[in-house]
Amino acid sequence: MSLIEKAGATVLKGSFDKKDAPKTKNKKKPVALAAAAEAEAPAPPEREPFDLDFAALSKEGIYSPEDRSSQLALELRAVKRRLLRRIGYLRASAERQAFRTPGKQRNLILVTSTRAGEGKTFTAINLALSLAFEDQIETLLVDADLARPKVRERLALPAAPGLADRLLDPRRDVEAMGWRSNAAPLSVLPEGDRFDRPADIFASQKAQEMWTDIARANPNRLVIIDAPPVLAATDAVILAKYADEIVFVVEANSTPEAAVAAAVDELIDINPNISLMLNRCQIGAGGAHYGSYEYYDRSEAAPASAAATPSSEG
Ligand SMILES: Nc1ncnc2c1ncn2[C@@H]1O[C@H](COP(=O)(O)OP(=O)(O)O)[C@@H](O)[C@H]1O
Ligand SMILES: [Mg+2]
Structure with a gap:
């Protein structure tokens, strides 16, 4: 069942600076040919805003905006607060201003884990929904697990061009390919076409330019990237x-x-900004989804784990 509504709201518009546009390598291309190639650039379909079936999602344990006092909502609040603080989104004045400055913002958040089935997609979706529906923060959820994409299926979105298509063809506009929620500042960039060797393409210059474009398109937007697991392939480390x-x-x-130690070891030299999140943690009678959310300190041999008490930080 597709939950896409045939409503009339507009899709998210592209807002790339010309200077940020990927540079064409073929400098010798005659002007007329270049113009023809431009004209052939595939026009992304106008996507209609989508509606989320929160009743179905909450049956699968996923966040629902109606249930503000659920255990999951409370846990997510604690996770978000720490995350937003770490990336400088919650800080006051100068640092907050830096966050808004193109090139200085820290808005690309990668969700990964050791192996498949540990809750990356579950976490990425919950974070994105909670940020957009509860905090009204502009959020883009990107399915970058090209080998096992699950976001679309989870949110009941139909197959459509997405990340893989943009990676293969930089003329495609990421912003126009995102599905836009009709109820919150949330967009979803699906995985797109099947692509057999994601690592090759993630490592390309094109990919780097694409992530820069996505980060700069809206400095106030948080981008949650649902990544593959670290130990399965090199994609996550490249991302x-x-x-x-x-x-x-x-x-x-x-x-x-x-x-965990092996996977974090692979990541930490590439990017030391790692927060560990303990999923499916059973604390107390009701059980909990997220028991711990700690900054990874490389001086510690094992990951820190302290129960998150959501109420303490407001
Ligand atoms: N905390 C949780 N509570 C309930 N279900 C969960 C939780 N974490 C993961 N799941 C479920 O476990 C399965 C695997 O999770 P998923 O996020 O798809 O893993 P990954 O993306 O790491 O491969 C999914 O069906 C997901 O809904
Ligand atoms: Mg997944």
Whole structure:
């Protein structure tokens, strides 16, 4: 069942600076040919705003804006607060101003983990929904797990061009390919066409330019990237180069500590801004989704884990 509504609101418009546009390598191309190539650039389809079926989502344990006092909503609040503080989004005046300055903002947040099935997609979706619906923060959720994309399926969005298509063709406009929620400042960039060797393309210059474009398109926007696991392929490590903050999901009582250490070890030299998040943590009678959210301190041998008490930070 598709939840796309045939409503009449506009799609998110592209807002790239010309100077940020990817430079064409073929400088010798005759002007007329270049113009013809421009004209052939695929026009992205105008996407209609989508509606989320929160009743169905909450059955799967996913955030629902109606349920503000749920355990998950409380846990997410604590996670978000720490995350926003770490990237400088919550800080006052000067630092907040720096966040808004193109090139200085730290708005690309990569969600990864050791291996498949530990809750990366669950976490990425929950964070994005909670930021957009509860805090009204402009949020873009990107499915960058090209081998096992799950965001679209989870949000009941139809197949459509997305990240892989933009990586293969820089003329495509990321902003126009995003599905836009009709109820909150949330866009979703799906995985797009199937692509067999994501690592090659993630490592390209084109990819780097694309992430810069996405970060700069709106300095106030947070970009949540649902990444592949670290130990499955090199994609996540490559993506970590572009990210400003890494949320590393650890499945409580399941992910072996040695595997976490190996995966974090791979990431930390590329990008030391890693926060560990303990998923499926059982605390107290009701159980909890997120038990811990800690900054990874490389001086510590094992990940810190303290129960997050959501009420203490307002
Ligand atoms: N804290 C949680 N509470 C309930 N279900 C969860 C939780 N974390 C993960 N899941 C479920 O476990 C499955 C695997 O999670 P998923 O996010 O798809 O893993 P990954 O993206 O790391 O491969 C999904 O069905 C997801 O909904
Ligand atoms: Mg996933």
